[in-house]
Structures are given as C-alpha cells and as structure tokens.
Amino acid sequence: MNLAKLDRRWLYVVMAVVLVVPFMARIVFPIVPSDSARKIYDAIEALPDGSVILVSADYDPGSEAELYPMNLALFHQLGQKNVKMIITQLWPQAGPLVKDCLDKAYLPHGKKEGVDFVNLGYKPGGLILISKCNESILKAFPEDVNGTPVKDIPVLKGIESSNDIDFFMILSAGTPGIREWLEQCQSQIGKPMASGMTAVSAPDFFQYENSGQLIGLLGGLRGAADYEALVGKPGRGVLGMGPQSFGHLLIILFIVIGNIGYLISRQKARRAA
Amino acid sequence: MRLLSIITIGESYPVAKLVMLALMLIFFGLVLYFTYQAKKGREIYIRPIAGLSAMNEAVGRATEMGRPVLYVPGIADMDDIQTIASIVILSEVAKLAASYDTRIIVPTKTPIVFPVAEETVRNAHADAGRPDAFKKDDVRFLSDDQFAFTAGVTGIMLREKPATNIYMGAFWAESLILAETGFLAGAIQIAGTANVSQLPFFVAACDYTLIGEELYAASAYLSKQPQLLGSLKGSDAAKLLWGGIILLGVLFATWPDMEAKLESAFGFRFADLFIFN
Amino acid sequence: MRRTVPLVITFIAGVAMITSFFVYEDTLLGQAASRVKEWGIIIAAFAVVLGTGNIIRISLHKAKRREDRPYKIVLLVCLFLTMALGMFLGIDKGIRATMFNGGHFEGEYNPFYWIYFNVQLPLGATMFSLLVFYITSAAYRAFRMRSIEAGILLVTAVVVMLGQVPISSAIGADKVMTWIMIVPNVAAKRAIVMGAAMGIASMSLKIILGIERSYLGGDS
C-alpha cells in the first residue's frame, strides 16, 4: 500500500476534517500561560498610573489570525489601566485592524481619543522612521490618523521622542517589525520592550529575551491564548487552541508514518543492492 | 549647538560607543585589507560549499532537458543585503544559463529589484557573448503583494515546468509553497537564505540549502570578485576576534577577582565595554 | 552624471545615518542627520507607491497584448476604484478629512473601509491559510530523514509541536520544548545573527564607499 502515490488533495481533506471537527465541537483545553507571557503581563500591570506605552501594530491580513486576538487582549488590559497609549503602525494594512481593536476592546472602557490615547497611524520608512522617533516622534508624525496636528493633542504633552516612552509593545508580523525596533530603538535607548509576533518569527527572538532586551515574547496563536487567559478574556486564541492541538498531532503522525515508510524502503534497497 | 563634539567635557560619552567604533574600524580594516590582497591577485582559499557546486549540475540538467531555469531572487527590496547577494549570484547563474543557451526566468516582487534584475540578466547575457539570447519578458514583475507574487511563481512552475528552481535571497512564509510545489514538479531545487525562520523548510524539501551566511559566501565563491572575497575573509578573521572576546568575557564573569582588578585599574567592568544603557 | 551622482548620494545618506548614531543629537551634524531621516520618510513613501505604478504599467501592457485581458482589466478597475475611494473619501471610518467636504466623511460606513474588510482582508488571510495544507502534504511526502541533520531537525520539530499542545504538560513535553527553545535554539540563532551582522556590516561599508554598485543595475 504505497500511500505516496495518494493524491495530495486527500491529505488536504484529512487535515480539514481534523481541524473542523474539534472546532465545531468547541473543544477547549486549559491554557497554562508560558513564563514569557506572564512576564509581559506583569510588566504592563506594574506600570504606574500616567506612564506612557507605545503599541506598534506592524501586521496585516496575512497575520491577522495570530495578532488580532493578541491586540484585542492587550487593549482589554490597557483599557482597565490608567496608562497613556500611543499607537503607531509600520505596515499600511494594519490601519483598519487597529481601529477595529480600539472600537471593540479599548474604547468600551471609557477611554477618549486625544486624552487617554492617540493613534498616530502609518508612516513608511521602517528603520528610518524608528531611528527618527528616537529623536522626535512629533517630527516623524506631524499629525495623528484624524489629521489633528500633534501639538494640539493633550495626551502627547511632554512627549518628544522615544526616550519619553516607558514601555514598548510591538505586534510584529515581519519586516519592518520587532527586529527593526530592537536594532534602532531598544538597543540604543534601553527602554523596556516586549513583543507579540507571528509564530514564524518567534523562534528567532528568544536570544533577545535571553540577553534581557525583550521582557518576553508571545508566539503566534499560543501566545494569544496565553495572553487572553492572563487578561481573563478567552477569545479566538483560547478557542483556537483546541483544533490547533489536533492539527499538531496530525502533522506529527504524518511525519512519523512518512519516515517509517521511507526508512523501510531504504533498508530494503540497501539489502537488495 | 556643537559642531561635532563626540566627547564633551563634563558629559560622559558612553565607553561602549567608543568600543563599538573601535571594533567597527578594526572590522573594516580587516575587510579592506583582505580586499586589497584579493585585488593584488593573492590566492584566497574558500572551503567548498555543497549547494554551489550543485548549481552547475542543476543548470546543466535544465539544458539537457531543454527546460528553463527558474531563479527567484527573494521577495525583499534592494535594501536587504540578501537581495544584493542574490543579484550577484543571479548574474553568475544567468551567465551560465546564457552560455548553455538555456532560458532563465526571474520573477521579482519589488519595484526596485525588477529593473536591477533585468539589467543584471541582460549584462550577463552580454558577458557570455549572447546579447541576442536575452528575453526581456523572462524577467517579470509579478506583484507587490507577497502571496499574489507566490501564486504567480507557482503558476510559472506549473505552466513553464522549469527543471531547476533556485531560490536565493530573503524569503518568508511563501518559501514552503515554492519548495513543495517545486518538489512535486520534480525540479532540482537549490535554496539559500539568511532568513532563519524559512531555512527548516528549505533544508527539509530542497536538494541543497545554503544556510545563512553561506549565501554571502556563495556570492564570493562564485564571482571571485575581490571585494566579496575580502569581506568573507574579513568576516572569518572577525569571527576569531569575537570568539576571543566571548572567551575573555566568560573569563572575567567566572573569576570575579580578575574583574575587580580590571575595575580598580580602569574603572569599568569588561561587560560595560559592550553595554551602555 | 549617471553613476557618480548616485554614489555621492549613497555616501551622504549612509554617512548621515552613521553619524547620527555616534554623535550627540544637538550637534550640527546630529541635526543635519535628523533632517535626512525626515527626508527618508518622504522618499520611502514614493518608493512604496512605485510598486503600484509598476503594476499599472505591466497590467496595461499585458491588456494591450491580449494576455489575460479580462483579468488585467478587473485588476485595473479594482486598483483605481480602491485608490479613488481611499483618496476622495478618506482612509478611515468617518474620521479622515476628505477632498470633497473638507470635513469628516458623514456616512456611517466608508466604502474604502468596506473594501478592506470584505475584499482585502479575506483574500489576504485566506491566501496564507492555504499553507496548512501544503505543510500537511509536505510533512507526509517531502520531509524525509535524508541525513542525520534532517533527522535531528524533524525529531526536534516533533518535540516542539508536542510541547505547544496544552495537554502536553502531562508528559513533560513542554519542559523539553522550553529547554530546546532557550538553549540550542538561542545558541545557534545567536551565532547566525552574529555572522549575518558581520556580512551586513561589510556589505553596507562597500555600498556607502561605492565599492558595491550592483543596486545601480549592475552596469558597474
């Protein structure tokens, strides 16, 4: 029974079923948040009233499934805190998604634009933009997303550059993203920084957690589920981890079966030769 | 307003920035020294790189089967160093393909890489003595969107059936679609990227994979250009230097009394030379 | 003019960025570098828009030559429709000042916004979600333990995948996964980024000094 000749589309059907059935059955596993996620949560909880946090939304539709739930959980937490928030975007496609998160998770906590937070919107330039923000955020972002000049925005009083920011939370899906923020901002001004990123980039940033530059990092849907559990707002992350686990088990099964068949056939070939 | 003043009296300029400046100058010195040596024609040894020696075979295979070579220079723009290294390799592969009279299709994703790739392939055909064989339409700008571009490239794989797929440069999530579609289309695949998150798939699904820096070493190995050889040997020498720095750092971290002696003599600990905030 | 001016521009821009790292910001050089960054943001905006210019040129070219004509026409219609809606009605839900009434977009639901959420978001997100199927078939058919190295890769991958599953803590897979992530993964990735930084440092030096010119189209 040589499964290799099997049409690949049957394999697609198997994966689709393995994901849809647990999804429909709404199987939910208890989420034990990772230490990394807990460190970020505690660091943000410990921010004194009136401190300033910069949230940079550098993601797009392609990474919406992992980073949108993270953004929601983060805004829920910040909505309950008395902390000034500045939002920037390094990806043009992040605009509407951040706006949606604000409407659903932040504004319901009674926050007012211009007083509690400001959305500075998108600017191109990546590395250049972040490096400019080290000197002057106001020169890089002369207006907020509504077109109001920054000098008329109360929440920005007393804030000139990245040095005046107490905490950076970077939601990053690739380039420009967390790597550029670490290179141009964190490594030079030394402010606390944490990041939520797609699961694809997470393994490449554990060394910056090891060196103390990142307080913690949230990786993909598991990171979103961890943070949702910590914030106490189970949503797409926690509910997603049910089918997610079955998907992992199926991939493991396929790798094992595929390689058992391969090793057996190689053994036969070696014995025949 | 001060003109230049890096060091001002009274204000303490971070020592680590001076150490960084010194290390940068040492590193540049190494690179320029080896570049000078290479220019003077001194024999520069580079260990063989498996992925590269297969490239001649792979282009040869495409020629025998009379099918084109597909070269994807990554999806990053010219500001990404991997793309620049990929363009250097592209010019060598295009020269090889032109000399074998084999078509080379180069899909690009970014506005600046498109003209650069077009001119590189045109010049490669001229250098190989076949300026007429250059087909302008084989260097194509598919789309500025990552996945529309990927769909375009897999379309080329299915329709024009290249016998050899070469992926050199910066790749992200689309690397798997390219590698698997190419694997199932039965093409020989050579990949090279410094984007570590994509290397697992290239390693698992391609015949040869250049890991991280080997991409830059490949551009030096293939082109034998003095500057590329110079920077490669410069980097090698720098790795010895940084290996020494790390061992020294471990020494000071493990023997606090040595650290104390250093501190009493110079006023800062060894690690302070590298961290300033 | 064709090559010397670009090399001078590259040198100035590169040196400006390097000095802005080493020099205090309130020095003359620091201020000049800071201005160059402001310019960089504007020029980067043109570079991003250039991509669209390219797509328009190629689609028009192809449509004229009857290649995939209906597809290219649909592409151009979508392009100019979205662009016009965004530019004339503002890019945000009822907030952004618009060319027409100079104030805010009165309507509750901005069509540009509608296109983003109902066309661009589903297309972009779904395009990515195809990958799970490619991984499934690749896991079964392409990922072979060809060598010891590929073997280690696949075994570690299996352990890490097991560790992500919440129920794995029962068999301790999550502890092994955490160790893999914060020891071998950190060590190897640290060496890789150190090597990459050296490569980029020497490449950047040669670009700024004009030794490396391939970005100018390789006619050095």
Added chain:
Amino acid sequence: MADLVWYQHVGLWVATLMTLAIFTFLYKDNPIYKMAEHVFVGVAAGYTVAYLFWSAFVPNLYRPLETLFTGGEIEQGEVFWTWMLLIPALLGALFFARFHPKYGWLSRWSIAFMVGAYAGLNLTGKFRLDLMLQPAATFVNLNPANGHWNQVLIYDLPILLGVLVCLTYFFFSKPHTGFIGVTARTGIFFLMAAFGASFGYTVMARISLFIGRLQFLFWEFANTYTQWFPPPT
C-alpha cells in the same frame, strides 16, 4: 447580529465568496482563483496608494508646504527646512523617471538615497544589537559554586559551547577536516535543533491561520444566518 444593514450583508457574502474562491486553488488552479488573485493584487495596490496619500504624502509633505505657501505660521527656524522639503519631494518623484524610456537612469538617484540610508542604519543597528549586546549576553559565569551548577550545566555552558561551535560552522577559511571538522559537525547539530524548533513553531502558525478562517466562516458568516455558532463574547 441580525440587525445588519444591507451593505453589511453584502459585505459578508462578498467576504465569504472571496474566501471560498481562494480555497478553490487547493483543488486546482482555476479561473475563479485567478480572478480573485487579480482582484487581490488590484485592491492591495490601490489601497497602498490611497493609504500612503493620506498617511505620508499629505501630513509630511503637502501640509508643511501648504502652510509655507499660504503664509501660515511656521515654527521658529523651520522656514528654511520647509523649503528644503522640495529636495526629498524631487528625489521621490524621480523614482517614477524609471517609466520614461530615455530618463530611466534618473531614478537611480532616488534608489541611491534609500540604499545609502538603509546601509547606514543597518550597519550601526545590527552591529550594536548582534555584535555588541548579543556577545555580551554570552559572558556567562561558569563558576558552579553555591548550587549554581544546574544553571551552568543545563543552561549557560551549552549556550556558550553552542555559540562558539556554530561560529566555527560559518568559518570559511579552513576545510571542515580534523578538529575544525568535529566542531563544525557539532555546530550542525545545534543548527538543526534550532531549525527543528523553527519548523515546529511554523507549523503552529500555518494551522492557526486556517483556524482564523474557520472562525470567520462559522462565527461571522454562518452564525449571522443560523445562530448555531456563537462567537466568544
């Protein structure tokens, strides 16, 4: 969710049809997928121009020049620099010279600026992050005194060895034979373990993207018309 306005209903149906159109590619490449792909490229390109217009061209270029020419009040000492904004405007516009058959080379001036600026920033940023701070994080204390041994043996020593051994793998001046060959091969083990880790995380990413689509199809689309799949509140 029943109180949707007509265009929101249309929106839901369009979004669902777009999602299914892309999934048809799994069966085989077909005109529906190809049309969806072209719609995607067109919308994404149009979106970029509109978004850049309002978030970069207007605030950073048009508004300062507008206040300059209409005699609006400008910050003290900024008048000269506002005039100077014409330089990036010109350099940026030169990007489009590339579409002109004769003056294509002018676009090299703009490319040169971007490549130069990024080279300078990449050089200092990566040197600082990866060649100063990362080595500094490897200055580990190997002294296993007072119960420190498990931190050393399980965490610090393997990381130190791993970094040095992987650096040897990326050493190109000596062939991988003898002692260097052994260290390079050990380097390969660390590298492959790291790639395995990335592989595992990437599988997680891909699965969660599909689950994201299921969440849309059931919680937003199906639930609007059947109430069987309520989304989490």
